[in-house]
Amino acid sequence: MSGLVATFFGAGHLRPASGTWASAITVALAVAAYQAGWALAVPAGFVLATLAGFWAVPRYLARAGGEDPSEVVIDEVAGQLLALCFTIIPLWRHGVDLLAAWPGWVAPFLLFRLFDIWKPWLVGRADRRGDATGVMLDDLWAGLFAGVAAMGLAGLYHGVVEPWLG
Template sequence: MIRFIATFAFVGYLKPAPGTWGSLAALPTGLGLMLLAGPWGLVLGTLTIFALGLWATTRMIAGSANHDPSEIVVDEVAGQWIALWPLAFGAANAGAAYTALWPGWVAAFMLFRLFDITKWGPVGWADRRGDPLGVMLDDVIAGVFAAVGVVILAGLFHAVLM
């Protein structure tokens, strides 16, 4: 069960770039949460996957010199779901289908991967913690940055192009 959670149903074993595969797997599962329970379902799912991910990561890396093995991708799922929050609430507030905001989905994915890979500012600080909380927290922060980027891009799109 620990590996199943930490690797997000073994997606973390896909090569190359398991983190990207984890982020990609987060998109349809995030959509599923939105369709089943709306935007607040996605928020609750994010909090749940964070807690489960922290628990599983703590156990999976116990006694290991590698504090962030590439196959652990539950952190990417939590961060990617955070990046989707503006889309979930925006679509719900507008009465639109979640998939109608597809450019925002692309932006959320690309921005999250950008912040997760480059580890700018607080993302890098969290990553350098070298503990299970740091493993999870760097992607949460990257997800928050990506969510802010999605909001900014949506605002620019609607202000300039609409």
Template sequence: MKWVASFAGVGFLKPAPGTWGSLAALPVAYGIILLGGFWLLLALSVVVFVIGLKATESLTKTGDHDPSWIVIDEVVGQWIALFPVAYGAGMMGVEVWRLWPGWVSGFVLFRLFDIWKPWLVGRADARGDAMGVMLDDVIAGVFAAVVSIVLAGLAHGFLM
């Protein structure tokens, strides 16, 4: 279970294990997108969420409800932040790396929302249980995805 929750041990890297977990999620997401595009990334995000929830529940029964080495939640949140990149690349029929600004904004915005914990992110985190551990990153990922879409619209002149 520790292997799953720490994303193959990445969560034990110091400092800032959450950032390391988010960074490690990027090349894995890239591979997933190359293999099956947006829909595979979406499906695996759901699967990893469920597996991560079970692992987090098991590992936090006693003691700290959100140890810093549990980063499987960051992986799911980071993948969600990349949904616009995966979907956009598939929709436009371009190589996913060509949407590199979306990769950068998805990463930076996800980390920002995950650390800052505004509004619903903070409310989910305040639950103090395994679902809260997972949900705050899911919501941070959704926020990052939405802001990335807005930024892409501004950059491409759609929202001007």
């Protein structure tokens, strides 16, 4: 069971770039849930993926070995869902169609992948831990940074650029 969770039901075996595949699948599932009227499934999924990841990753690493095998992607799922919460919850509260507000799910995806690959500051520090907690934490930090950056970009666009365009 820990293997299924850690690899997000096998998505971690997709190549190349298993983390990007897992993030893209997560975004697709989140958009589908939102469009089906289940927007709150995104933050609930974040909590579930985080708890499941902290349970599964240490068990998987103990069995499979290695510090952060590429097939372990539940951390990407949790981080991507966290990033998406920053835009999906406000859009849902305002009754906005997510597909019409496409930057609301594209920006968190791109920013999450950027922070996850670049590993600035706390993301890199968590990654360098070299343990199961670090595997989860680096992506949670990346998700937090991506969510905040996406909100900042949305505020900049709607508060400065859009009024200027008229």
